[in-house]
Amino acid sequence: MPNTILILIVLALGVIGFVLGRQRAMASAGGNSRNLHSLPSYYGYNVACATTLPAMGLLILWLLVQPLIINSSVSGLVSDQASEEGASLDLIMSDVRRVADGLDTAVETGVLTEEEVEALDAEQDDIRDLLAGVGFALGSDVTPSTLEAAKSYRAMNEVGDTWKSVFVIATALTGLLVSWRMTNKDFRARNVVEQGVLAILIFAASIAILTTLGIVLSLIFNTMEFFRLYPASEFFFGLSWNPSFSGRGGGSELGILPLLWGTLYISLIALIVAVPIGLFAAIYLSEYASKPVRSVAKPLLEVLAGIPTIVYGLFALLTVGPLLVEVFGQKGFLGVDWMSGGTAVMTAGLVMGIMLIPFVSSLSDDIINAVPQSMRDGSLGLGATHSETVRQVILPAALPGIVGAILLAASRAIGETMIVVLGAGAAARLSMNPFEAMTTVTAKIVSQLTGDSDFSSPEALVAFALGITLFVITLGLNIFALYIVRKYREQYE
Structure with missing residues (x-):
């Protein structure tokens, strides 16, 4: 059934x-x-x-x-x-399951009967062509x-x-x-039903916790297997990223420092773009905008948060990159060839910053609105102007929460993938030039696991080591940000 x-x-x-x-x-x-x-x-x-x-x-x-x-x-x-x-x-068992699913489909569509399935002989019948006819392609006989x-x-x-x-x-x-x-x-039916609802809620919370635990444990076990095959010191302190899947030309060099540098560099540019624009937008919407303007501007601003990151990546690849090449390329700004290609740190950083604007703006707006009205009234009552009240009373009071919002935006930027893959390039290098192509930890996790991966090789297992390193960094930022935000909220409760 x-x-x-x-x-x-x-x-x-x-x-x-x-x-x-x-x-x-x-x-x-x-x-x-x-x-x-x-x-x-x-x-x-x-x-x-x-x-x-x-x-x-x-x-x-x-x-x-x-x-x-x-x-x-x-x-x-x-x-x-x-x-x-x-x-x-495991690979052979996947073929077995695929053949079984194909036979099920053949029976359901009427191509074969159960008796004909039992009578099939792999040496006499072409099972591969038979399953291909019902939409199941096999790589081998x-x-x-x-x-x-x-x-x-x-x-x-x-x-x-x-x-x-x-x-x-x-x-x-x-x-x-x-x-x-x-x-x-x-x-006592009400008591029993309420206890049942409580059990369902606890079960739902347990699923979330156990899922997180399962993700972490899978990363840890595969990372331990990677460090059994590759020295941890070379991974954490190596200055070169050069995986060799073919085994020719020497062994693989899997140093994480070039990837960490690219990740932090792109995230820094994104925050330089997102923080001022998002913070100024939040100040305007919470302190200066009228209700009609706020009711229209805030939803329009938050539409940016609903755009898929792949769309941002295409925007970086097809629009922002060529525009930057036109401005900073050959015979561009000051006649110096700053930028030779559209994929660069600056391209990904600018587009990622645009993506983070609603994130920073929305959080900062909520935090500024949480400042008690009595503080505004007291400042205005003492003779301060509205702008002085914003600068000297509201922003200092909201600063811990704003810092927390910025840290959360930073962790969001560090974990971004598609914008980096399409906008920053694939070169793992240590360079200060923002107009050069670089790559990040997330982009290399994607590339290491794309295609047929042999999970007994360090070149594939390194993705798990990269993943847990990124997990620890973002977890630390999130904990620090939540600590600051919680401390700020307790100040006015």
Whole structure:
């Protein structure tokens, strides 16, 4: 049974449970809701939750565990093939799953019947052409062991799906029956439902925390594997970035310092652009603009935050870069050839600064508006002008929060990828010239993992070391910024 239909059945049982639970509660109270401990709807919600939540939880757990069990069982059928070919078992298992999915599609579309699938022979039938006809392209011919493993994979999946449907529906019916029998006028349905909602909220928060933990652990384990293959001292203090995937011309040089320099240099230019413009815009909108102007200008300014970064990258590549070459290129500004190509630190920095303007402006505007009105009134009452009040009272009071906003914008700039990939170039170098092409940590993470990656080589694993280094830097900036903002907010609470 498809998962969508199974979910709809569980939800339908939940609706039925809601109606039955509410009716049973009212019947036990003699039709008078004032005799109930809780509102009638709470009894319905209790039965509905007891019907749907355990069943949904079992479905999610089944969907997570079943592939692991099937992969573990089927991988034994192709382990000898992996040993003979010297190939990765994971790679062969991906072929097995793809062949199994192709056979499923062939059966669903009527190209093959189940009997014909069981009769397929990899030595006599062209499985590759057959699957290509239903939209599944394979890179190589299907071996007999791969075909048999795919058949076993399909059979185990079919059995697992059948039992999944049986157990999920049985769990939903059991929850409906038990909770319905427990329903009476003295049952504390409101307390049970509120505890259930609290458990759901805790579960949602746990998912976010566990996801973050999983990301961090995956980075740490792969980084440890990288440092087992490549010296940490050369990675952190090396002045050259020159990965060699072919192995020719010596070993790879994977020093992070040129990438860190490019990252910080581009981020610095972006902040030089974004901070003054964003801060001045925030001061105007919060202190000088009329309500009609603010109601129009603020949403228009924040539209910039909704533009995808790939669009900013194209803007840098096609517009800002050629414009800078025209101004600072050959026979440009002061007759000096400052810039030879459109991809440069300045190109990416300017466009990234434009992207950060609404970020700085919105945060600074909220922080300035949080300054108590009494401070403004006191300053004006002592004879200060409006501009003097802004300079000498409001901005000093809001400064810690503004600094926090700037640090958050800096962490956003450090983690940017697409603008850098399209606007800054790919050269890893240590240079002070902002009109030269450079690259960043995020851009190299993308390039190291693009295409077929051998995750047993340091050239691929270095992406995880770059990632955790960037994670630590941005995490430190975020913690520092949040500390400053929190300290500022406590000042007026």
